Amino acid sequence: MTYTQTRGTSPGSADEHDGVDDVLRLLEPDGSRIADDTLDPWVADVSPHELRALHRDMVLTRRLDAEGVALQRQGQLALWAPCRGQEATQVGTAHALAPGDFVFPSYREHGVLLGRGAQPADYVLAWRGEEHSAYDHTTINAAPPQIIIGAQSLHATGWAMGAQRDGSTDVAVAYYGDGATSQGDVNEAMVFASSFRAPVVFVCSNNQWAISEPVTVQAKYPIAGRAPGFGIPSLRIDGNDALACVAAMRWALDRARRGEGPSFLEAVTYRMGPHTTSDDPTRYRDAAEVEEWAQRDPIARLEAYLRAEGMLDDSGMAEVDRAADALAAEVRAACIGATTRAPETMFDHVYAEPHSGLAQQKAEYVEYLAGFEK
Numbered sequence: 001m002t003y004t005q006t007r008g009t010s011p012g013s014a015d016e017h018d019g020v021d022d023v024l025r026l027l028e029p030d031g032s033r034i035a036d037d038t039l040d041p042w043v044a045d046v047s048p049h050e051l052r053a054l055h056r057d058m059v060l061t062r063r064l065d066a067e068g069v070a071l072q073r074q075g076q077l078a079l080w081a082p083c084r085g086q087e088a089t090q091v092g093t094a095h096a097l098a099p100g101d102f103v104f105p106s107y108r109e110h111g112v113l114l115g116r117g118a119q120p121a122d123y124v125l126a127w128r129g130e131e132h133s134a135y136d137h138t139t140i141n142a143a144p145p146q147i148i149i150g151a152q153s154l155h156a157t158g159w160a161m162g163a164q165r166d167g168s169t170d171v172a173v174a175y176y177g178d179g180a181t182s183q184g185d186v187n188e189a190m191v192f193a194s195s196f197r198a199p200v201v202f203v204c205s206n207n208q209w210a211i212s213e214p215v216t217v218q219a220k221y222p223i224a225g226r227a228p229g230f231g232i233p234s235l236r237i238d239g240n241d242a243l244a245c246v247a248a249m250r251w252a253l254d255r256a257r258r259g260e261g262p263s264f265l266e267a268v269t270y271r272m273g274p275h276t277t278s279d280d281p282t283r284y285r286d287a288a289e290v291e292e293w294a295q296r297d298p299i300a301r302l303e304a305y306l307r308a309e310g311m312l313d314d315s316g317m318a319e320v321d322r323a324a325d326a327l328a329a330e331v332r333a334a335c336i337g338a339t340t341r342a343p344e345t346m347f348d349h350v351y352a353e354p355h356s357g358l359a360q361q362k363a364e365y366v367e368y369l370a371g372f373e374k
């Protein structure tokens with residue numbers, strides 16, 4: 001069996017491996033371009049146009065994320081899970097996908113949805129409680145944001161096994177966090193994916209925290225290092241380097257399309273904000289740590305590279321900022337202008353066909369609601 005064992009996967013103590021610099025990268029935190037034998041071949045053809053698109057989508061994601069937080073603070077959304085700091089992982093990996101691929105995101109993957117072509121309402125309606133699910137999955141090829149930690153890894157593996165049986169070259173992608181790798185679901189999904197050589201990519205966004213638990217408590221060995229034990233090759237990449245994320249994802253997708261089965265990416269990144277709008281991270285982490293990671297900002301890094309290469313200037317930046325503000329305004333309008341449907345319509349799309357049990361539940365619920373009108 002062939003494993004791709006890379007940096008961060010050799011045996012050793014936790015102390016040797018919790019280093020965030022033990023990763024593959026193409027852009028240093030200051031934006032300078034470095035070579036990497038594993039990643040370089042996968043981005044040799046990336047054009048200035050694509051690089052600018054990556055940067056633009058990252059700026060749009062950050063702006064959209066800030067709008068989500070603001071809408072929650074103003075009482076327009078029940079909850080929001082901020083992705084600030086994780087834009088390179090999300091936008092970079094999504095950028096490498098083909099239209100037929102299908103993503104299974106967590107609740108934090110706003111930049112992945114942007115990459116799939118989500119519409120303004122798609123980001124907010126579920127968080128406002130207007131929809132069970134956020135969007136039409138067949139339009140953007142994305143499953144609903146998963147709240148049950150790690151469950152989407154099983155759904156992605158099942159979808160991939162279906163695609164495999166259809167003889168398709170489409171690939172499933174499961175996005176989950178560092179904390180999710182401690183869940184049984186994720187480990188079961190990896191066993192199935194490996195056993196059936198399912199065309200699935202596992203993208204683990206190691207943002208250093210699972211709510212208030214630091215990754216160092218639950219991972220005494222690099223998370224990417226676990227995958228070869230399942231027979232799944234892995235790469236541990238700098239998740240704040242958009243170019244490295246594109247490269248690694250292309251590597252993984254290519255393996256899947258060629259029938260070589262699953263791959264695992266550990267994208268080492270940082271959750272710059274709270275876990276959700278219900279969380280206060282100052283209770284459990286130091287300001288110094290947040291400040292340290294601010295120096296590794298994924299957007300500033302790509303911006304510095306593009307400016308140094310003459311691919312971006314002030315007027316280009318101003319245009320991107322205008323586009324970001326326009327998206328935020330559209331998201332806000334979609335949120336505030338949403339029509340609240342009758343509560344009993346929540347039964348409408350649970351099953352493809354109606355059945356008597358569901359009809360009974362709906363009738364009981366309507367009767368229950370009527371009790372409040374007296």
Ligand SMILES: Cc1ncc(C[n+]2csc(CCOP(=O)(O)OP(=O)(O)O)c2C)c(N)n1
Nearest residue numbers: 108147148149177178179180207209210211
């Ligand atoms: C099965 C399950 N257990 C517990 C929770 C509560 N919970 C919500 S988010 C979270 C932490 C997840 O951390 P991680 O996988 O690192 O993802 P991140 O939130 O950092 O993106 C937990 C324990 C849940 N939603 N589902």
Ligand SMILES: [Mg+2]
Nearest residue numbers: 177178209210
């Ligand atoms: Mg996490």
